[in-house]
Every structure is written in C-alpha cells, then in structure tokens.
Amino acid sequence: MLHTQVSGFKESLPSPVQTVPAKLPCNLPRSILPSPCCITSTHTVFRETIKNIPTSSHTLPPYLSWGVEYPSGAAFGAGLLASSHRSPDNATAAELYSKVRILCWVMTGPSNLETKARHVRATWTRHCNVVLFMSSVRDDGFPTVGLDTKEGRDQLYWKTIRAFQYVHQHHLEQADWFLKADDDTFVVLDNLRWLLANHTPEEPVYFGKRFKPYAKQGFMSGGAGYVLSKEALRRFVEGFRTQVCTHTTSLEDVALGQCMEKMGVQAGDSRDAARRETFHPFGPESHLTGKFSKSFWYWKYCYYPIVEGPQCCSDLAISFHYVSPELMYTLEFLTYHLRAYGYRYRYQPPLPENAARLLQRQAQPKAANATLLVQGTKIL
Amino acid sequence: MLNFNLKYLCVCMCYMCGGFVLWGQFSYIWGLFCVFVTLIGHNKMGHGTKAHHHEHHHIQAPNKEDVSNLSEGERMELSHSIRVYCIILVKPKDLGNWAAVKETWSKHCDKAEFYSSENVKVFDSVVLNTNDMWVMVRNAYKLAYERYKDEYNWFFLAHPTTFAVIENLKYFLLKKDPSQPFYIGHTVKSGELEYVDDDGGIVLSIESLKRLSKIFEDPDKCPEQGGLLWKLSEDKQLAVCLKYTGVLAENAEDSEGKDVFNTKSVGSLIKEAMANHPQQVVEGCCSDTAITFNGLAPNHMHVMMYGVYRLRAYGHNFKDLPLLPKGSLVDSISSFNINKGVKGKVE
Numbered sequence: 003m004l005h006t007q008v009s010g011f012k013e014s015l016p017s018p019v020q021t022v023p024a025k026l027p028c029n030l031p032r033s034i035l036p037s038p039c040c041i042t043s044t045h046t047v048f049r050e051t052i053k054n055i056p057t058s059s060h061t062l063p064p065y066l067s068w069g070v071e072y073p074s075g076a077a078f079g080a081g082l083l084a085s086s087h088r089s090p091d092n093a094t095a096a097e098l099y100s101k102v103r104i105l106c107w108v109m110t111g112p113s114n115l116e117t118k119a120r121h122v123r124a125t126w127t128r129h130c131n132v133v134l135f136m137s138s139v140r141d142d143g144f145p146t147v148g149l150d151t152k153e154g155r156d157q158l159y160w161k162t163i164r165a166f167q168y169v170h171q172h173h174l175e176q177a178d179w180f181l182k183a184d185d186d187t188f189v190v191l192d193n194l195r196w197l198l199a200n201h202t203p204e205e206p207v208y209f210g211k212r213f214k215p216y217a218k219q220g221f222m223s224g225g226a227g228y229v230l231s232k233e234a235l236r237r238f239v240e241g242f243r244t245q246v247c248t249h250t251t252s253l254e255d256v257a258l259g260q261c262m263e264k265m266g267v268q269a270g271d272s273r274d275a276a277r278r279e280t281f282h283p284f285g286p287e288s289h290l291t292g293k294f295s296k297s298f299w300y301w302k303y304c305y306y307p308i309v310e311g312p313q314c315c316s317d318l319a320i321s322f323h324y325v326s327p328e329l330m331y332t333l334e335f336l337t338y339h340l341r342a343y344g345y346r347y348r349y350q351p352p353l354p355e356n357a358a359r360l361l362q363r364q365a366q367p368k369a370a371n372a373t374l375l376v377q378g379t380k381i382l
Numbered sequence: 383m384l385n386f387n388l389k390y391l392c393v394c395m396c397y398m399c400g401g402f403v404l405w406g407q408f409s410y411i412w413g414l415f416c417v418f419v420t421l422i423g424h425n426k427m428g429h430g431t432k433a434h435h436h437e438h439h440h441i442q443a444p445n446k447e448d449v450s451n452l453s454e455g456e457r458m459e460l461s462h463s464i465r466v467y468c469i470i471l472v473k474p475k476d477l478g479n480w481a482a483v484k485e486t487w488s489k490h491c492d493k494a495e496f497y498s499s500e501n502v503k504v505f506d507s508v509v510l511n512t513n514d515m516w517v518m519v520r521n522a523y524k525l526a527y528e529r530y531k532d533e534y535n536w537f538f539l540a541h542p543t544t545f546a547v548i549e550n551l552k553y554f555l556l557k558k559d560p561s562q563p564f565y566i567g568h569t570v571k572s573g574e575l576e577y578v579d580d581d582g583g584i585v586l587s588i589e590s591l592k593r594l595s596k597i598f599e600d601p602d603k604c605p606e607q608g609g610l611l612w613k614l615s616e617d618k619q620l621a622v623c624l625k626y627t628g629v630l631a632e633n634a635e636d637s638e639g640k641d642v643f644n645t646k647s648v649g650s651l652i653k654e655a656m657a658n659h660p661q662q663v664v665e666g667c668c669s670d671t672a673i674t675f676n677g678l679a680p681n682h683m684h685v686m687m688y689g690v691y692r693l694r695a696y697g698h699n700f701k702d703l704p705l706l707p708k709g710s711l712v713d714s715i716s717s718f719n720i721n722k723g724v725k726g727k728v729e
Contacts, residue, residue, distance in 0.1 A: 095697030124663065192695035290688055291681040312684070317692040331652045331663045336689030338698065339670045340648075342549035344461075344705035345691065 094361070095192050099131065101360045102195040104229070105177035106130035107165055110185040111137050111153045115144050118185040121327035125334045129191035132176050136165040158224070158254040163242060166230075170239045178203035180235050183227040188325040188333045193318040194229060197272060197280060199357035203232035208262055209270040211281035211321075212305035213255075219269040220305045221259020225323040226281040228255070230267075237265040273306065274316040275351050281321045282314075285329065289314040289322075317349040439576065441566060441632040443554045443642065443671060449703055461705040464552045464560075467534035468494035469522050472542050473513070474502050479542035481505075482680035486687045490548035492534060497522040516616040519580075520598065520606065527595045535560035537591050539584040545647075545678050545686045546583060550671045553705060554634060554642060560587040565624055568643035568674075569633040576631045577621030582643035583674040584617070585634075593627035600626075640669040647677040648686070 106127055110119040119135055127133040138161065140148025149164040151157045162182065169180055179198055183189055201207060208230045210222025222228035230238065238261060241247035247261035262269065272280050282289050283300075290312055294300050301308060308314075325333065353363060449457065468491035472480045480496060484505065488494035498507035499518060510521050519539070526537055536555060540546060558564060564587040567578030578584045586594070597604045604623035614622065621631055634642045644651060648668065655667040678686065 091699040091701050092697065094699070095695065098697055124660075190695055192697050196696040286688065286693075287681050287685050291684050312688060312692075315688065315693075317694065318696050319693055328649060328652050328656065331656065331667070332648050333689075334664045335648065335652065335667060336686075337693055337695050339664065340668070340672060340690055341670065341694070341700060341702075342547050342690055343553035343671050344702045345549050346704060347692070347694070349692070351696075 095195075097361055098192065098195040098199060099129075102179065102198050103131040103177040104179045104181055104191060104194060104198075105132040105134070105169060105173055106181045106183060106189070106191075107134040107136050107169060108183050108185055108187075109158070109161060109165070110135050110146065112139050112141065113153070114185050115141065115146065118327060119144065119146075121330045122183075122185050122187075125330045126189050126191065130181070132173060134165075134169065134173075136161060136168075156252040159249055159252050159257045162254045162258060163249065166235060166238055167242070170235055174232070174235070178232055179229050180232070181227060181229040182224075183321070184225055184323070186325050187225060187227045187321055187323050188330055189227055189321045190319060190337055193280065193316075193320045196318055196351070196357070197320065198229070199360050200354040201231065201270075201356065205231050206233045206237055206265070206267040207231050207270045208234045208267055209272040209281070211279065211283050212269060212272070213259075213303045214305045215303060216256045217259045217263045217269075219263055221256055221262075222269065223281070223283045223323075224255030224258075226283040227321045227323075228258075228281070234262065234265075234267040237267055238262065241265045271306075272320065274318055274349075276316070276349065277306070278309070278313060278316040279306070280316045280319055282319065283323050285322050285324045286315070286319075286333070288324075317347065318351065439569070439630055439632040441564075441634055443634070443636045444557050445637055448557055457703060457705065460556055461552060464536060464555050465492045465534045466536045466538055466548060466551060467492060467526060467530050468546075468548075469526055469537065469539045470494065470496050470542055471498075471515070471518050471522060471539070472496050472502075472507065473499040476542045477502070477504065478680045479678075479683075482683040483540075483542050483544075486683045487546050487548065490546075491538070493530070495526075497525075514607075516613075516619050517606065519616045519620060523586075523591060523594055524598055527591050531588065531592070535588045537586045537588070539580065539586075540674070541580065541676070543678055544581070544583050544674055544676045545683055546674045547672065547690055549705070550642065550673045551585070553671060554673060555585075556705075558587070561589050562587060563590045563593060563627070563629040565590050565621075565629045565631050566634045566643075567631070568641055568645050569631045572618060575618060575621055575625070577618050578631045578643075579645050580617040580620075581645035581676045583676075584620070590624065590627075590629045593629055594620075594624060597623050597627050634673070636669040636671050638669070640672075642669050642671060642673045644668065644672060644675045645677075647675050647682065649682075650677060651675075 108119060108122055108127065110122075115135075115137070123133070123135070135144060135146040136149055137146040138149055138151045138153045138157065140146060147165075147168060149161050149168070151160045151164060165182070166180070179194075181189065181194065197209065208222065208228055210228030211226035212220045213223055214220050238247070238258070241261050241264060246264055249257070250260065251257050259269070274280055284292070293310060294308070322333065353361075357363075452460065468488055470480075470483055470488060480502075484496070496505065496507040497510055497518065499510055499513050501507070501509045508522070508525060510518050512518055512521070522539070523537070536551075538546070538548075538551065564585065565578060566585040567580075568582030569576050570579050603626045604619075624630075636642050646654075651667050652663060655663040659666045675686070
C-alpha cells in the first residue's frame with residue numbers, strides 16, 4: 003500500500019492509489035529520505051504498574067470512565083512540573099490549560115503498547131486535559147480503547163474514523179479541541195494551546211502540518227498530528243452519518259482532509275508569527291540539519307515554502323514525528339527542563355486578541371510588533 | 383592504584399639500598415619487610431579511600447537566595463565580571479565537530495580559540511604541532527595564560543565532542559572568586575587522585591592557571607612528556623600537576639545535587655535513566671542548568687542549540703533573574719545555514 007518504489011520519484015505527482023503518504027516506510031534508501039526515517043527502540047522494557055487517575059470516574063457511567071486518563075490532577079502538581087522548590091511561574095500555562103481544553107487520542111496497536119505507547123503516556127500526554135489510547139483491541143491493563151478493527155497500515159483510516167466517532171460519542175463535552183497523534187509523535191501541548199487560544203471551538207477549523215495535494219485547501223500530515231475544533235469534529239462525524247464522507251482510501255490524513263473540505267471545515271495556518279512551521283512531519287534533527295534532496299516528495303507536498311536549517315522550526319514547536327522512546331524523554335527534558343540560565347529568548351510572540359480575551363489580558367498589536375530579529379533565512 | 387605501586391616501590395628500593403649499606407646481610411630482611419609493609423599499606427589505602435577517606439570534593443551552584451539577595455546592579459556587575467576564555471582542543475580528524483562547535487556554543491564564550499595538533503587550511507587555529515594530548519593540554523594552557531592572563535578570569539577547556547551552555551557556567555561561577563584556586567568539572571577518583579574528567583570539560587580560575595603555569599617549569603613534578611614509567615591520561619596528569627600546587631579538583635553540582643558537567647550526551651543519560659529509574663526518567667536524568675554534555679555528533683550540536691536556546695513550552699516561565707544586559711547581542715541560535723554550506727570539507 004505504501005510507496006515501495008526504491009528509486010526515481012516521478013516529476014508529476016503520483017495518483018492517490020500508489021502515493022507516498024505522510025508516513026514513510028523504513029526501506030527507502032537514504033539518498034531519498036532524510037535521516038532518520040524511522041527509529042526503532044532497543045532499550046529493555048520494564049513492567050510498570052498502571053496508574054490510572056480518573057478524577058470523577060465514580061460519577062460517570064462505566065463505559066465513560068473506562069480507558070480514559072484524566073491527567074488534570076497531576077498536570078500542575080509535583081509530578082509534571084519542574085521541581086516545585088524552584089517554583090517556576092506556570093500561571094499562564096495553568097490558565098491556558100483550563101481555558102483551552104484538549105483531548106488527545108493516540109493511534110497505537112497491541113504490539114506497540116510496551117515499546118512505544120508507554121513512553122508517550124509517560125511524557126507529553128500528561129499535559130493533555132483528556133488522553134485516550136486507541137488500538138484495534140481493547141486492553142484493560144494499559145488501558146486502551148478497542149476500535150474493533152484489524153491492525154495494519156490499510157486500517158488507518160478505519161481506526162481514525164472509529165476513534166473520532168468514539169470520542170464524539172463519549173467525550174464531546176470534556177474538551178474544546180481534539181488532537182490525533184501517533185505513538186511516535188511528540189507534541190508540546192502548551193504550544194498547541196498557544197496556537198488554539200487565538201480561535202474558538204465553534205469555528206469549523208483544523209490545524210496540523212499542511213500539505214498541498216489531493217484537496218483544494220490541502221490536508222494535514224497524519225504523522226505530525228492534527229487537531230480538530232469541536233465544530234470540526236461534529237462535522238466529521240455528521241459527514242459519515244450522512245455518507246457525504248466515506249472510507250475512500252486507507253491514507254488516513256488524505257481522506258480526512260478531503261472529508262473536512264467537503265464538510266466546509268477550514269484547513270488552518272499553524273505557523274507562528276514569524277511564519278515558521280510548528281507541526282513537523284519529521285524529527286528535530288532532520289528539520290534542523292537535514293538537507294532534503296530536490297527530488298524528495300516533501301518539496302512538492304508542503305503547502306507553505308520549506309525553510310531548511312534552524313528557521314525550519316518555530317521556538318514554540320507543537321509536534322515532531324518519527325520520535326523514538328528515548329527521544330520522547332529527551333524532547334520533554336529539552337522543552338520543560340534544560341535551559342540557559344537568565345537567558346532572554348529572542349522570539350517573544352505577541353498575544354493575539356482572542357487569546358487576550360480568553361486570558362483576560364491586554365492584547366498587543368499584531369505581528370508587526372513582534373520582537374523578532376529574523377532576516378530571511380539567516381538567523382541572528 | 384598503579385601510581386601508588388610506583389611510589390612505594392621507589393621508597394622500598396631506597397630502603398633496600400640503604401639497608402644494604404647500613405646493615406650488610408640484614409639488608410635483605412629489611413627489603414622484604416619493606417615490600418610487606420607496602421603491600422599491606424596499599425591494600426589498606428585502597429579500602430580506606432573507598433569507604434572512609436572519601437574526599438570527593440563537591441562544589442555547588444548558587445542558591446536562589448544567593449542570587450535574589452543581590453540588587454540588579456550588583457547582579458549585572460557580577461555577571462559582567464565573569465569573563466570566560468574557551469580552549470577547544472582539535473585535530474584534523476575532528477573537522478566536522480570543529481565546524482559545529484565553531485558555529486554553535488563557542489560563540490557564547492567571551493573568547494573561544496581552537497588549539498589544533500596541526501595546521502588546517504579551512505579554519506584558523508592556534509597550532510600546537512603535536513599529536514600528544516597531554517602536550518596539547520599543557521601547551522594550550524601555557525599559551526592561554528601568557529596571552530590572556532589579564533583579560534579573562536575563567537578558563538574552560540573542552541573537546542570538540544562537547545556541548546557547553548556558557549550561560550549556565552557563568553551562573554555557576556557567579557559567586558566564586560577567581561583569585562581562588564578553582565579546578566572544577568565532572569570528577570573521578572583514581573586511587574587517591576581526584577581529577578576532572580576532560581570529557582566533561584575543565585574549568586580553571588585564573589589563580590589555578592597561574593599556579594599551573596608555574597609548575598610547568600618544574601619537570602620533576604610536572605613533566606612535559608607525561609608519566610615516568612607509563613603514561614597517564616592527560617586529565618589525570620593535569621590533576622597531578624595541579625595537586626602539587628595545592629589545587630584540588632571539585633565536582634560541580636546544582637542546588638539539587640545533580641552533576642552539571644556531564645561526560646555523556648543527553649541521549650545516553652536518558653537511556654540510562656530509562657533503565658535505572660523508568661518512573662522518573664526526565665526528572666531524574668540531568669540538571670536543568672547543566673553546563674556540559676559530551677559525545678555529540680555535529681548534527682546533535684545544532685539540535686542542542688535549538689533545544690536550549692529556543693524550544694520551550696509557552697506559559698512556563700522559570701523566573702530566572704536576568705544575568706545579561708538587555709539588548710545583548712549574544713548569538714542565540716546557530717547561524718549554521720545549510721543553504722550556504724561551509725567552505726572546505728566538512729564531514
């Protein structure tokens with residue numbers, strides 16, 4: 003199903019049937035792919051006791067509390083934050099957490115629970131308001147939701163459809179935004195809240211790494227993660243109910259993008275005030291240091307101009323893909339812990355109007371005032 | 383352990399010779415007695431070092447109170463007064479890393495120079511004309527002292543596989559007096575010798591460097607060509623020389639007791655943490671104000687620059703007190719632009 007040609011991408015875009023979706027197989031040669039293409043973990047696995055902390059499970063019917071983790075209790079307690087005795091100021095983050103509620107669902111499978119999903123659970127999903135792990139099979143131990151599909155790449159769109167339907171049916175009121183990610187995607191939820199604070203959940207909009215082909219307004223890369231507003235989720239589910247949207251292809255991100263377009267959901271621009279990308283379909287090393295060969299499909303896919311080198315990526319990056327378990331922890335450490343003491347960041351993003359209203363703050367004038375020192379592709 | 387053998391062996395030889403002269407036929411008995419004492423003494427020493435006489439010196443980063451008690455003016459003045467000179471020892475085979483270091487963290491030093499074993503066309507360097515690491519270390523320090531003793535008060539030595547956060551180094555040094563003999567880094571104990579592992583970077587105050595320069599002139603205590611019968615690694619040799627001048631190594635830690643100089647990369651330390659304490663991988667791995675990591679490939683340096691100086695979570699503010707004046711032109715991000723490329727060969 004995936005693109006298995008080893009050499010020579012054609013100049014014109016391949017048709018959807020034989021195309022290369024956002025996910026890349028590991029058997030393509032390095033001359034075509036930036037490194038690393040996919041990462042396998044080799045560390046030893048330790049059995050852990052599962053800590054499921056539903057905050058109000060006793061008030062919900064059994065099917066609602068099962069399989070769900072509500073990290074809200076732990077999110078701003080000692081567990082998540084940098085050591086409390088240093089008392090960093092997380093007031094803004096805490097405010098955003100309560101005002102921009104995000105439900106994260108992670109696409110995984112039975113064979114990945116111990117090797118990948120476990121580390122996702124130990125790192126970035128702790129910052130979600132609600133987190134669900136979606137598998138073909140229900141697992142009470144992990145826990146995962148069972149979508150009643152088979153496993154495999156050709157099942158991806160089925161899993162996606164079922165997952166969103168499940169979320170819509172059981173968790174619609176618990177969040178404002180609904181994020182889909184893979185078990186090798188790393189997401190910085192706080193930066194996602196920053197992006198979404200400028201919008202409302204009633205807008206029919208979705209955000210991610212925008213790709214050009216297969217839909218007029220483009221579609222969002224599956225591996226880099228994408229997030230739907232509440233209204234977008236409603237329309238997606240409605241589309242399937244009315245058969246306006248159907249299972250057209252197993253390329254989950256393309257198919258979802260086409261459904262979104264049919265249902266009038268806008269593909270949003272997720273770039274920061276300096277027009278730098280926030281959702282990334284590859285790992286940080288690839289984007290920051292890799293040089294993509296000119297024949298690489300990526301050049302034709304990206305909706306916005308590709309920038310290579312350090313300006314590829316926003317300071318407030320939202321996601322990276324092809325992230326190994328070790329890199330999950332490393333990125334969590336780099337994002338939330340390691341810093342240069344006393345250093346003032348160069349990029350000081352302005353507070354957009356809607357976000358200001360949400361946080362009841364004084365908005366600053368738009369991007370014109372952003373204290374950036376960026377000149378073209380040369381960074382200062 | 384072996385160093386000790388040498389020392390005591392020499393002592394014993396002396397006794398034997400002396401014994402022979404003084405007591406004639408009893409010299410052999412005396413000699414055997416010598417050897418016996420040496421072995422016993424050595425074993426005792428070995429155990430003692432580990433269990434009882436563990437003189438692992440620790441030195442800590444400033445507390446929050448230390449820093450917040452200063453007025454803004456005092457703080458600025460202090461941070462201005464810390465002037466760090468960086469010595470990076472390179473060889474032609476390190477060209478890829480050399481380029482990466484040049485483009486990234488070394489720009490945050492007040493001055494950084496590359497001391498090379500031999501001349502390389504692509505980059506400027508101070509040429510040392512030797513491949514021997516100890517001779518390189520020795521000569522680099524010598525030259526650095528001669529040229530810069532009046533301009534810098536802290537001297538940081540690193541290899542091109544090291545990544546350093548100079549701001550965290552300056553924060554660490556904030557309340558330390560450079561006219562005192564500081565010799566700081568990630569320390570290791572080898573027998574009775576505690577030395578700074580040069581893989582994690584070595585920090586010397588101007589006073590230590592001054593004393594080191596002096597002892598360089600003493601070929602018995604600090605020979606140019608390394609150890610007597612067998613070579614010591616350059617970091618051990620440095621420690622031996624410094625010890626003669628009364629300067630002892632200290633292991634640098636943050637206010638939580640975590641090492642700030644690391645001889646491994648973040649990735650390696652994370653891997654270890656995943657194996658050793660899987661419930662607390664990120665919290666238990668490394669210091670938030672780490673100064674060095676080692677074992678990085680050139681690409682990783684760029685990722686670290688992004689991770690340290692740019693990537694963050696919106697809304698989380700560490701409330702560090704500013705140490706640099708506003709409008710400082712310190713280069714925050716790697717200006718390594720892949721489109722421009724680097725002239726010459728870069729691995």
